[in-house]
Amino acid sequence: MMVNNKVLPEIRVNPVIQKEWGWPIAMAVFFGGLGGGLFLLSEFVFIKIGMVLGIVSMCSSVVFLLLDLGKRARFWRVFYKPRTSWLSRGAISLTGAVAFGILYVALSSDAGLSFRVGPALKSVIGSTAGLFAFLVVLYTGFLLSASRFIPIWNTLFLPIQFAIYAFLGGVDVIFIIKALGWISVDVMIFAPIATGLLIAALVLLGIYLVTMFFCRMGAKQGAILLIRGNLSPLFIWGVFVIGLIIPIGIDLLIIFLFPNLTTLVPETLLGISATLTLIGSFLYRFTLLKAGVYYPPI
Amino acid sequence: MRYGMVIDLKRCIGCYGCQIFCKSENATPPGILWSRVLFYESGSYPDVKKIHIPLLCMHCKEPECVRKCPTGATTKRPDGIVTVDQTKCMGCKSCVIACPYRARSFHDKESEYFPGQGLTPYERVGYRKHPTGLVEKCDFCSSRLQEGLEPACVAGCMAKARYFGDLDDPDSKVSKLIRDYCGFQLYPELGTYPSVYYLV
Numbered sequence: 001m002m003v004n005n006k007v008l009p010e011i012r013v014n015p016v017i018q019k020e021w022g023w024p025i026a027m028a029v030f031f032g033g034l035g036g037g038l039f040l041l042s043e044f045v046f047i048k049i050g051m052v053l054g055i056v057s058m059c060s061s062v063v064f065l066l067l068d069l070g071k072r073a074r075f076w077r078v079f080y081k082p083r084t085s086w087l088s089r090g091a092i093s094l095t096g097a098v099a100f101g102i103l104y105v106a107l108s109s110d111a112g113l114s115f116r117v118g119p120a121l122k123s124v125i126g127s128t129a130g131l132f133a134f135l136v137v138l139y140t141g142f143l144l145s146a147s148r149f150i151p152i153w154n155t156l157f158l159p160i161q162f163a164i165y166a167f168l169g170g171v172d173v174i175f176i177i178k179a180l181g182w183i184s185v186d187v188m189i190f191a192p193i194a195t196g197l198l199i200a201a202l203v204l205l206g207i208y209l210v211t212m213f214f215c216r217m218g219a220k221q222g223a224i225l226l227i228r229g230n231l232s233p234l235f236i237w238g239v240f241v242i243g244l245i246i247p248i249g250i251d252l253l254i255i256f257l258f259p260n261l262t263t264l265v266p267e268t269l270l271g272i273s274a275t276l277t278l279i280g281s282f283l284y285r286f287t288l289l290k291a292g293v294y295y296p297p298i
Numbered sequence: 299m300r301y302g303m304v305i306d307l308k309r310c311i312g313c314y315g316c317q318i319f320c321k322s323e324n325a326t327p328p329g330i331l332w333s334r335v336l337f338y339e340s341g342s343y344p345d346v347k348k349i350h351i352p353l354l355c356m357h358c359k360e361p362e363c364v365r366k367c368p369t370g371a372t373t374k375r376p377d378g379i380v381t382v383d384q385t386k387c388m389g390c391k392s393c394v395i396a397c398p399y400r401a402r403s404f405h406d407k408e409s410e411y412f413p414g415q416g417l418t419p420y421e422r423v424g425y426r427k428h429p430t431g432l433v434e435k436c437d438f439c440s441s442r443l444q445e446g447l448e449p450a451c452v453a454g455c456m457a458k459a460r461y462f463g464d465l466d467d468p469d470s471k472v473s474k475l476i477r478d479y480c481g482f483q484l485y486p487e488l489g490t491y492p493s494v495y496y497l498v
Binding site: 016018020021068069070071072074075077078079080081084085087088091146147148149150292294295296298 | 387406432484
């Protein structure tokens with residue numbers, strides 16, 4: 001069959017921006033990634049309060065997902081189609097991570113249930129919780145990147161960036177609780193990791209924006225919105241300057257000025273850097289959601 | 299059996315009649331249009347063109363909304379019509395995000411056509427079909443089809459620019475029009491295989 005495209009070029013004029021997903025989804029994605037990353041890292045170095053905060057963060061993600069629903073009483077239907085829906089996969093991952101996470105923390109607590117199960121079963125539960133937490137980290141990016149008709153989201157850059165931000169968020173919360181004096185573990189081994197993740201996030205974000213700028217319609221308009229449009233103050237100052245440049249500067253300063261990392265100063269500075277990164281991390285999700293321009297523009 | 303529609307853009311005069319007939323048939327709330335007409339102007343004087351593109355749910359053969367719906371509320375019927383089951387939808391808006399033709403609407407809160415004057419009797423009856431917190435869309439006027447009638451936008455088009463029928467039947471009016479007049483789908487490169495064709 002012949003296809004007549006005579007009128008098509010003429011109607012590709014106005015960008016249409018998605019308005020359906022707003023701040024609740026940005027919060028859900030932010031807390032989901034943060035919780036998953038924090039739980040995994042805390043489980044790795046066994047910081048119990050970190051694991052608890054990771055679970056709390058994932059629970060917050062569930063709350064924000066619920067807030068965004070039109071019929072909250074039917075939330076259970078979200079589990080119906082994990083074969084094709086990333087929202088479904090995300091809900092299953094969140095539920096699994098929270099359920100197994102709580103069980104693992106309970107089994108690990110001194111006054112808990114540790115005497116009732118063997119170490120093998122405990123490690124199976126811990127690994128399952130970790131696996132689900134990792135799936136949560138992945139789902140947050142894929143939820144957006146699976147949107148075929150929003151080109152600025154429909155790229156593999158997004159899950160990678162979201163995963164980097166998730167682990168970065170995890171490290172940041174560990175720095176903050178250390179700065180608050182809630183844990184006595186030496187967390188300074190994470191300082192170079194945090195700097196590496198920050199630099200990776202910065203480089204990837206730069207490559208992502210340049211790529212989007214030279215991509216098909218929709219992606220380019222989204223990138224323009226982020227760089228020059230209404231979202232540019234939040235994106236450039238919030239995501240780039242506050243969320244990446246300043247924290248990288250602080251982290252490098254700490255690594256070079258305090259090589260021993262034993263004084264209180266670097267801990268406080270790391271806490272400040274971590275807080276700024278978390279602000280940038282949320283703004284990154286929020287601005288990206290708001291820059292969702294459709295292709296086709298109808 | 300696959301229901302489909304053909305819209306002849308040369309006949310369309312941009313009267314927005316389809317939009318009004320759809321509203322009156324389905325009593326859609328303010329701000330929600332199952333059938334809409336986009337209007338574009340292109341070129342510059344003296345070579346200016348005015349184009350009207352009537353849009354509705356394309357009832358795609360490969361609907362992205364069905365894949366993205368996490369609850370199974372959006373399904374494709376054997377006759378090709380894509381529907382939303384109001385008893386299963388939880389209003390997550392995944393399908394709204396997924397639809398490239400912006401054919402879906404989320405009914406957020408009940409509002410009236412005459413602000414401050416309450417719902418009219420027509421709205422009170424009509425809004426029973428439009429509970430809040432759910433996603434809704436064109437269903438090719440399924441209730442009319444059951445009665446052997448054409449969708450409201452087709453029956454009401456004063457320019458006779460719309461045709462409705464079975465795309466799988468090579469002898470149907472719509473199949474012949476598509477074949478004889480090189481009917482095209484809107485944005486075929488998206489790979490969703492819409493069941494609404496246009497003629498120019």
